[in-house]
Amino acid sequence: MHHRIYHPTVARLTYRGLLGRRRAAVLFTLPALLLVIAAAVRLLTGADDDTATKVLGGFALATMVPLIGVIAGTGAIGPEIDDGSVVYLLAKPVKRPTIILTKLLVATGVTAVFSAVPTLIAGLILNGNSQRIAVAYTIAAAVASVAYSALFLLLGTVTRHAVVAGLVYALIWESLFGSLVPGARTLSVQQWALSLAERIAAPGAVSSDVGLPVAVVLLAGVTVAATWYAGEKLRKLTLAGEE
Amino acid sequence: MSSVRIDNVSRWFGNVVAVNDVTMTIGPGVTGLLGPNGAGKSTLINMMGGFLAPSTGTVTLDGTVIWGNEEIYRHIGVVPEREAMYDFLTGLEFVRANAELHGLPDAAARRALATVEMEYAQDRKISTYSKGMRQRVKMASALVHDPSVLLLDEPFNGMDPRQRMQLMDLLRRMGAEGRSVLFSSHILEEVEQLAAHIEVVVAGRHAASGDFRKIRRLMTNRPHRYLVRSSDDRALAAALIADPSTSGIEVDVQEGALRVQAVDFGRFTTLLPAVARAHGIRLLTVSPSDESLESVFSYLVAA
Numbered sequence: 001m002h003h004r005i006y007h008p009t010v011a012r013l014t015y016r017g018l019l020g021r022r023r024a025a026v027l028f029t030l031p032a033l034l035l036v037i038a039a040a041v042r043l044l045t046g047a048d049d050d051t052a053t054k055v056l057g058g059f060a061l062a063t064m065v066p067l068i069g070v071i072a073g074t075g076a077i078g079p080e081i082d083d084g085s086v087v088y089l090l091a092k093p094v095k096r097p098t099i100i101l102t103k104l105l106v107a108t109g110v111t112a113v114f115s116a117v118p119t120l121i122a123g124l125i126l127n128g129n130s131q132r133i134a135v136a137y138t139i140a141a142a143v144a145s146v147a148y149s150a151l152f153l154l155l156g157t158v159t160r161h162a163v164v165a166g167l168v169y170a171l172i173w174e175s176l177f178g179s180l181v182p183g184a185r186t187l188s189v190q191q192w193a194l195s196l197a198e199r200i201a202a203p204g205a206v207s208s209d210v211g212l213p214v215a216v217v218l219l220a221g222v223t224v225a226a227t228w229y230a231g232e233k234l235r236k237l238t239l240a241g242e243e
Numbered sequence: 244m245s246s247v248r249i250d251n252v253s254r255w256f257g258n259v260v261a262v263n264d265v266t267m268t269i270g271p272g273v274t275g276l277l278g279p280n281g282a283g284k285s286t287l288i289n290m291m292g293g294f295l296a297p298s299t300g301t302v303t304l305d306g307t308v309i310w311g312n313e314e315i316y317r318h319i320g321v322v323p324e325r326e327a328m329y330d331f332l333t334g335l336e337f338v339r340a341n342a343e344l345h346g347l348p349d350a351a352a353r354r355a356l357a358t359v360e361m362e363y364a365q366d367r368k369i370s371t372y373s374k375g376m377r378q379r380v381k382m383a384s385a386l387v388h389d390p391s392v393l394l395l396d397e398p399f400n401g402m403d404p405r406q407r408m409q410l411m412d413l414l415r416r417m418g419a420e421g422r423s424v425l426f427s428s429h430i431l432e433e434v435e436q437l438a439a440h441i442e443v444v445v446a447g448r449h450a451a452s453g454d455f456r457k458i459r460r461l462m463t464n465r466p467h468r469y470l471v472r473s474s475d476d477r478a479l480a481a482a483l484i485a486d487p488s489t490s491g492i493e494v495d496v497q498e499g500a501l502r503v504q505a506v507d508f509g510r511f512t513t514l515l516p517a518v519a520r521a522h523g524i525r526l527l528t529v530s531p532s533d534e535s536l537e538s539v540f541s542y543l544v545a546a
Contacts, residue, residue, distance in 0.1 A: 007344070008343075009340050009343040009344050010344075012340070013329060013332075013340055016331060016332070017329070017331065020331040083325070083327035084323065084325035084327050085325075085327040085328050085329055087294065087321065087323050087325070088328065088329070088340075088341060088344075088384060089344065090293075090294065090313075091292065091293075091294075091316050091319070091320075091321045091385075092313065092316050092341075092344040092345060093313050093314050093316045093317050093345065093346075094313060094344055095313065096313070235311065236296075236311075237294075238289070238294060238295045238296065239289055239294040239295065239323075
């Protein structure tokens with residue numbers, strides 16, 4: 001009966017929960033910060049492709065997208081599991097994968113809207129899409145939104161400390177290890193997304209450590225595996241009660 | 244009509260055994276699941292509601308295994324103990340969402356809200372509701388699909404007497420309609436008022452099952468112990484021991500009190516003040532020394 005990948009009611013509950021929480025402030029603050037930086041840089045240094053790459057690559061894709069992914073991905077399911085209200089979703093004849101896929105769609109949508117859209121605007125402010133840098137980073141941000149949402153949604157079903165775990169991954173693994181340990185970059189959503197940006201932008205404007213075929217396979221693989229596992233976790237989720 | 248059957252079910256968490264080899268059937272009518280806190284009531288209800296897998300044994304609804312089968316929710320309604328329930332929605336939005344998740348129209352939500360008499364507050368945010376109002380909206384969410392089985396975990400917790408009566412009336416009505424209604428409680432009086440049939444669990448074990456009055460009698464006929472302080476303990480002791488309702492008295496010198504064991508609860512409670520008055524003794528303290536539910540239940544288990 002309810003064999004579908006999207007349930008509008010689950011979606012409504014999810015995005016209203018996401019945008020209604022205090023954490024949602026981060027969703028508005030980070031993009032605003034990006035736009036302020038972009039405007040300030042443009043005013044102070046003028047249009048410059050190299051600077052545009054640094055701002056979009058260093059702040060938008062490396063920091064803003066994963067952080068928004070953490071908020072949207074973990075926030076799409078974690079709080080409901082923590083406070084027990086998920087019971088009202090579970091006590092229904094709705095397939096568990098439907099719940100997870102719907103939540104993934106909402107988390108991805110929210111992450112993309114709050115990260116890809118401001119990335120495009122910031123890129124246009126910085127250099128007016130010269131060398132297709134703005135569009136390249138926008139698409140990278142959108143693609144990274146999918147993988148981050150899947151990963152952090154899974155975290156939300158696995159641990160009560162999903163936000164902290166997500167932040168550790170986003171900041172320490174993606175940013176710190178990625179810049180120190182070359183091998184870590186191969187296992188980085190950011191680098192996979194960058195390899196798409198590399199293909200879209202003018203030659204030499206953007207560079208990634210991962211080849212495009214590997215990047216596409218890893219992005220798809222991580223998204224599918226994380227989503228499948230999150231569905232399994234939800235199917236076997238036990239509510240231990242208060243005793 | 245449906246029934247939930249628990250068959251040789253045990254559930255443990257690590258080394259802790261929460262439910263120990265329980266077998267029971269919850270059929271049409273109102274059944275009370277009685278037991279002290281921590282006895283395993285919530286664990287049992289969570290297994291019946293499909294939120295917890297039994298470690299061993301089976302939990303079935305009319306022969307169908309409940310765990311891992313979301314189709315059972317077409318027949319089961321669950322009222323959880325926990326408070327959280329999408330507080331950012333209004334009551335109507337919440338119940339409507341529950342109806343939609345069952346594939347039911349708005350009318351089902353409105354009917355359920357009318358059943359629990361919450362229409363007057365249905366457009367207010369749940370975050371502004373009192374405990375009793377929350378409980379009623381939870382009820383409405385469990386009733387939208389007209390389930391044949393209703394599971395309620397400590398539904399009367401934190402309710403005022405009027406709300407309690409309203410909910411009891413509603414549950415009685417549900418039971419009379421042929422639904423299988425199971426509610427858990429650690430309060431004897433609650434169960435007494437609502438359920439003719441009770442299941443008692445103590446420390447994870449199924450301690451008693453059946454007619455409430457029979458089990459209540461077992462409980463009241465057990466020896467009762469009292470701590471009594473008076474203006475003249477020894478004179479009181481002498482007068483009390485002469486009556487057959489008293490089976491033992493100890494003068495506790497350190498405490499400065501009497502420890503009395505009564506075998507006939509009803510007779511002793513009228514005897515004590517009468518004897519005191521007749522001998523001009525003033526009673527300073529009369530307190531039951533083993534009235535905790537745990538001791539009542541332990542007695543039941545031993546019986």
